Amino acid sequence: MGHGIAQVFAMAGFEVWMRDIDENILKNAMEKIKWSLEKLHSKGRLSETPREIISRIHATLDMNEACRNADFIIEAVPEILDLKKKIFSEADSIAPSHAILASNTSSLPIQELANVTKRPDKVIGMHFFNPPVILKLVEVIKSSYTSDETVQIVIDLAKRLGKEPVLVKKDSPGFIVNRILGAIIHEALWMLEDKKFGVKEIDAACRFKLEMPMGIFELIDYIGIDVVYHMMKAMIDRGAPFTLTKSFEELFKSNNLGVKTGKGYYSYPAPGKYVKPSLSSLMGQNVNSLQIIAPAINEAVHLVEEDIADLVDIDKAIRLGLNFPHGIFEIADNFGLDNVLNMLNELYNKRKMDIYKPRKYLASLVENNNLGRKTGKGFYEYDVDVRKLDTLKIIREKPLAWIILNRPQKLNALSIEMLDEIKRTFAELDKDKDIRVIIITGAGKSFCAGADVKSFENFSGVDAFKYSLKIQDAFGEIERVGKPVIAAINGYALGGGLELAMACDLIIASSSAIIGQPEINLGIIPGAGATQKLARIIGSNKAKELIYTGDMISAEEGARYGLINQIALAEELEYIARKIGLKIAEKPPLSLMIAKYVINYGKDVAEKVGKIIEALGFGLVRSTRDAEEGIKAFLEKKKPKFKGE
Ligand code: COA
Numbered sequence: 289m290g291h292g293i294a295q296v297f298a299m300a301g302f303e304v305w306m307r308d309i310d311e312n313i314l315k316n317a318m319e320k321i322k323w324s325l326e327k328l329h330s331k332g333r334l335s336e337t338p339r340e341i342i343s344r345i346h347a348t349l350d351m352n353e354a355c356r357n358a359d360f361i362i363e364a365v366p367e368i369l370d371l372k373k374k375i376f377s378e379a380d381s382i383a384p385s386h387a388i389l390a391s392n393t394s395s396l397p398i399q400e401l402a403n404v405t406k407r408p409d410k411v412i413g414m415h416f417f418n419p420p421v422i423l424k425l426v427e428v429i430k431s432s433y434t435s436d437e438t439v440q441i442v443i444d445l446a447k448r449l450g451k452e453p454v455l456v457k458k459d460s461p462g463f464i465v466n467r468i469l470g471a472i473i474h475e476a477l478w479m480l481e482d483k484k485f486g487v488k489e490i491d492a493a494c495r496f497k498l499e500m501p502m503g504i505f506e507l508i509d510y511i512g513i514d515v516v517y518h519m520m521k522a523m524i525d526r527g528a529p530f531t532l533t534k535s536f537e538e539l540f541k542s543n544n545l546g547v548k549t550g551k552g553y554y555s556y557p558a559p560g561k562y563v564k565p566s567l568s569s570l571m572g573q574n575v576n577s578l579q580i581i582a583p584a585i586n587e588a589v590h591l592v593e594e595d596i597a598d599l600v601d602i603d604k605a606i607r608l609g610l611n612f613p614h615g616i617f618e619i620a621d622n623f624g625l626d627n628v629l630n631m632l633n634e635l636y637n638k639r640k641m642d643i644y645k646p647r648k649y650l651a652s653l654v655e656n657n658n659l660g661r662k663t664g665k666g667f668y669e670y671d672v673d674v675r676k677l678d679t680l681k682i683i684r685e686k687p688l689a690w691i692i693l694n695r696p697q698k699l700n701a702l703s704i705e706m707l708d709e710i711k712r713t714f715a716e717l718d719k720d721k722d723i724r725v726i727i728i729t730g731a732g733k734s735f736c737a738g739a740d741v742k743s744f745e746n747f748s749g750v751d752a753f754k755y756s757l758k759i760q761d762a763f764g765e766i767e768r769v770g771k772p773v774i775a776a777i778n779g780y781a782l783g784g785g786l787e788l789a790m791a792c793d794l795i796i797a798s799s800s801a802i803i804g805q806p807e808i809n810l811g812i813i814p815g816a817g818a819t820q821k822l823a824r825i826i827g828s829n830k831a832k833e834l835i836y837t838g839d840m841i842s843a844e845e846g847a848r849y850g851l852i853n854q855i856a857l858a859e860e861l862e863y864i865a866r867k868i869g870l871k872i873a874e875k876p877p878l879s880l881m882i883a884k885y886v887i888n889y890g891k892d893v894a895e896k897v898g899k900i901i902e903a904l905g906f907g908l909v910r911s912t913r914d915a916e917e918g919i920k921a922f923l924e925k926k927k928p929k930f931k932g933e
Contacts (some may be wrong), residue, residue, distance in 0.1 A: 289418055289420055290306065290364040290391060291316075291320050292416070292420035292421050293420050294345055294390075295345070295420070296416075296420050297449065299421075299449075300448055304345045304346065305348055305358065306348070307350070309347075309690040311349060314347040314348075314349070318345070325342065326338050335464070345418065351378055355383045359386065360382070360386070360387060360390065360445065361389050362390045362392055363372065363391050365517070367393060367395060367396060367522070367888045369396050369400060372393065376401045377895040385407065387407075388410045388438055388441060390411075390412050391412075391414070393413060393415065394463070394466055395466060395520070395522040396915075398429050399432060402433045408433035410438050410919050411434065411438075412429065412431070412438055412439065412442050413427065413430075414429075414446070415429065415455070417503050417608075423609070424450075424451075425452055425465070425604075425605060426451040426452065427449070427453075427605065428442050428446060428453045428455050429463055429779075430459075439552050441847070443523070447702065450741070454601035454604055455598070455601055456596060456909075457572040457596055458595065458819075460554065460591070460594070461524075462519070462523040463597075463607070464601070464602055466867075467587055468502055468605075468610070469610060470528060471586070471587040471643065472580060472584045473504060473520065473530075474583065475580055477533045477536050477578065478534070479579065479580070481533045481537065481683075484885065487780075488503075488571050489504065489571050489572055490505065490572070491504060491567055492568065492570075492571035492575070493575035493577045494580060496568075496569035496927055497860065497864065498581060498858075499612070499614075501612075503567065505554070506554065507761065509546035509552035509556075510547055510807055513540055513545045513552050514548050516770055516924060517532075521721070528642040529641065529642040530643065531643075534677070545564045545876060547559075547560065559750070563711075573732040574799065574857070576860065577632075577860055578857075582628050583643050584616060587615055588606075588620075590647055591651050593648065603615020616669035620666055620667060621660035621668055623863045624660050624662055625650060625659045625660050626654050627863075630859070630896070632644050632645075639718075648800060654927075670685060671685075672688055676694070679694055679705055679706035679712070680692065680709050681731065684720070684723060686723065687724040688724070688873060689717050689723045689727070690726075690728075691713055691726060691728040692730065692731050693731065693735070693736050694731045696730070696733070696734070699732070699733070699736070699780060700732070700735065700785070701738060702738065702759065703740045706917060710762050710788075711762040711765045711928070716724070718769045718771065723879075724771060724772075725772050725773075725774065725870075726774070727767070727769060727776055727865050728863075729865070730923065733778075733780070734780050735775070735780060735782045735789065736781060736783045736784065736788055738783025738806070738807075739755075743811065752812075753762070755815070759787075759816040760816055760817055763787060764791075766788075770877075770881035770884070771792050771877070771880065771881065772880055772884060774795075774796060775792035775794070775796070776796050776798075777789055777798060778798050780802050780803075781802070781803045782802070782806055783806060783818075784802075784814075784816045786803050787817050787818050787821065788816070788827065789823045791817070791821075794868065796852070796853060796854045796855075796856060797855055797860070798856060798861045799843055801843040801846075802842065802843075803840065803841055803842075803846050803852075804840035805818050805834050805838065806836060806838040806840065807838070813835065825850060825851055826851055854868070874930070876909075877918075877932035878909060879909050879914065879915075882905040886898075887903050913933040914923070914928075917929065
């Protein structure tokens, strides 16, 4: 990494002496710097020419020449403590007394390096991420000797380099990023040991459920199994609560070290030739993504409790260092801290390892009903408004709104009152500009067990006809509302319950959900649209089978028929629904509305007419400000910000 760090400093205007023990290494380093600068220059990312920047980098084999006039020295030799100590002691004896000595170590104790110098207050960790020219994160690590002044200088320096520093307030194994990554690796290794899921399944859950840029085994292969092995060992030696599995030890000894040898957890076409493993979201469907991440959340809490790093810095480090779209505490809040705690308890009971013992701060948040986004407070605070109607609970969690069917003792059966409240609530949420996506789910073990059978006990035929129109009208409001609506089926979705879900735009279901149209068992037929809707979605034969037999089927079967978009495990349902909701909420609201209408109303007319409706919708949407923004942002390679205008 040394040449990358030298380049970063030179690009920021500093004179750099780059020292190594081998002429060829220095030559090579200069070549790489030149190549990188030229690439940046061709993309218009430099304010100077590569030649001007390179003229500030002086390669040398002479430690004396490199250090004698230095204000700041950064060491990037292999992670061998004795070697680093030797370099620090040498640099200390040469450098001016005001010079700061920094180490780019990712795992070794800064204190021990400070001990070999006569300026322990000026010794600090400055851990860059590879490649330093591209990645913004820098962990600044303070030892117990490091002075506040040194810390401030290095933080300011990192900012001058255009980096985003995070402060590690105490030496600790793996600092922030490797410690959290270590916890994820630990869990993935142990999940593999359980033999319930394989490498691809776990990696698919990492990529598609947790939105990690790479699956965890893919990442281990990429970094190198030997490098990961030594990194984990170094952290374990320094007290991190990880335990390596036998199969990982064996793989390390087998010399199949990942991409570099052409084989590790995956096989590659040739040594050193990386090809991204092909995975699909379906592969990870049954893997509990909360299990993968919960121990890492616990470790992150550990770092806060021990005052090693602040919560906000930890999240920043995870986003920038691991390229996760969200920080670890944001992920925890999205899952629900009660779910995280339950998962840790379950894992602790199973494996009895310290890493799973829920940290006090996490437990106390749950005890005080601070469960994350859904309650308005978890690790972070959220602008959440909860309102209770007689049969519904409405949570406005901008930009999402959750409608929770709330008659759990009656399995959320649709009473007349509930139908009225559903219609009214959708109409209200349609007008609320802050709400971009609506999610509907059920309290307790059921999503909705259908129409309230009690309410049509004494119905005449005409009453039943009118009731059918009423329920169709209420569900029609869901189709009319100009915002995407997601059904999160948490349990039974039967009769009117399934028809309610089918009125929504997307259906996410818990793997334990049970769906069906059992009206036939009551001597009636569906009355809220199933004979039409279900038949269109799954075909009339299959719809007839379900309606004639009244059979209840699993979510998995429903997904196979194309009735359900995505399946999640029960503990993940809220997280996955929220994740998809938040993703859609970033899209241009007017385009979403027009797309919804074109699809919903276009499908009832001849294809030719539907296509004209589509073309008109296309024209209408193109005239919005958001379309201007989207097209402009694309051309300027920026992320668009849609306002719904
Ligand atoms: N209408 C009115 N009440 C309903 C209901 C419905 N559609 N579905 C469930 N309930 C009530 C039950 O009567 C029971 O009330 P109680 O405690 O006062 O007796 C309560 O909800 C719990 O249901 P229960 O049947 O005890 O739960 P379970 O787990 O044993 O069975 C079901 C669950 C879903 C299989 C079963 O409740 C059922 O078959 N419900 C009817 C589904 C249906 O036919 N829907 C279409 C209606 S048109």
